[in-house]
Amino acid sequence: MEYTSLVDTSLDLNSNPTHFLPLLPKQEPRSNFIELGLKMSSCNDEQATGALVEELNRLSAENKKLSETLTIICDNYNVLQKQLADYMNKNPAPSDTTYNSKKRKLEPANQIERGVSESSSSDEDSCKNKPIQDQQHIKAKISRVCVRTEASDTGLLVKDGYQWRKYGQKVTRDNPSPRAYFKCSHAPTCPVKKKVQRSVEDQSILVATYEGEHNHPTQSKHESLNRPVATATLGSVPCSASLGSSGPTITLDLTTPPKSADVQLF
DNA sequence: CGTATTTGACCTGCGC
DNA sequence: GCGCAGGTCAAATACG
Numbered sequence: 066m067e068y069t070s071l072v073d074t075s076l077d078l079n080s081n082p083t084h085f086l087p088l089l090p091k092q093e094p095r096s097n098f099i100e101l102g103l104k105m106s107s108c109n110d111e112q113a114t115g116a117l118v119e120e121l122n123r124l125s126a127e128n129k130k131l132s133e134t135l136t137i138i139c140d141n142y143n144v145l146q147k148q149l150a151d152y153m154n155k156n157p158a159p160s161d162t163t164y165n166s167k168k169r170k171l172e173p174a175n176q177i178e179r180g181v182s183e184s185s186s187s188d189e190d191s192c193k194n195k196p197i198q199d200q201q202h203i204k205a206k207i208s209r210v211c212v213r214t215e216a217s218d219t220g221l222l223v224k225d226g227y228q229w230r231k232y233g234q235k236v237t238r239d240n241p242s243p244r245a246y247f248k249c250s251h252a253p254t255c256p257v258k259k260k261v262q263r264s265v266e267d268q269s270i271l272v273a274t275y276e277g278e279h280n281h282p283t284q285s286k287h288e289s290l291n292r293p294v295a296t297a298t299l300g301s302v303p304c305s306a307s308l309g310s311s312g313p314t315i316t317l318d319l320t321t322p323p324k325s326a327d328v329q330l331f
Numbered sequence: 332c333g334t335a336t337t338t339g340a341c342c343t344g345c346g347c
Numbered sequence: 348g349c350g351c352a353g354g355t356c357a358a359a360t361a362c363g
Contacts, residue, residue: 230336231337232357234336235353250335
């Protein structure tokens with residue numbers, strides 16, 4: 066995601082100065098020049114022209130300065146985002162209370178997010194004993210997305226541009242809110258699963274855990290466009306990244322309609 | 332009537 | 348081996 070390439074930082078104040086002509090004060094319309102037979106003193110005309118040119122130059126310089134500033138900001142943003150991605154790769158959400166009590170399937174998930182392939186003896190043993198399906202599961206990509214919803218919204222629906230079929234719901238031990246289980250129903254062969262549960266700390270936040278990668282594009286444009294948010298690009302959606310005790314999370318504020326959609330998170 | 336959701340039962344893995 | 352908890356299945360139900 067290179068935002069410098071997405072954002073046109075140029076205000077284009079100087080590319081076509083004639084654009085300013087309609088905006089100029091009409092004290093001296095051209096017709097007047099004609100009527101007066103250009104009898105006006107050339108001195109006043111030159112002064113006005115000079116002032117305009119000076120103003121244009123000033124605006125141009127300001128434009129250039131603003132463009133540079135914006136470019137720097139975008140560069141810094143990209144650097145920060147890259148650092149965040151690196152951090153999340155190295156420090157997957159291990160300290161989440163949901164996962165702390167039972168480590169069952171967390172460790173494979175951690176390895177996935179870290180991209181760790183080191184094989185300790187215990188790992189080898191566990192791998193030997195695991196069926197092929199489980200080993201495939203280990204390769205599945207796991208990501209977590211926190212979505213802020215209206216406090217009044219009691220549903221567990223996270224609109225991300227894909228079509229999901231709910232196949233189960235369970236109340237877990239660590240969270241009084243039920244956890245909903247979804248499968249991607251857009252493509253029959255798509256292996257992606259999603260778990261959605263309200264945050265213990267903030268009931269207005271939905272925590273969606275995605276397992277696997279979609280082997281198909283997002284839903285039709287018409288579908289995506291009608292939704293306040295499908296999957297959104299981190300940079301175009303009001304969002305915040307936190308690296309708190311509960312692990313790195315991305316929070317998308319879906320209550321604010323974004324300008325565009327399509328976020329792929331890791 | 333077809334599809335999506337709900338929900339209780341069942342399966343599986345882990346800790347004791 | 349047993350119990351617990353998370354995850355999945357599938358019949359029942361709701362809905363358009």
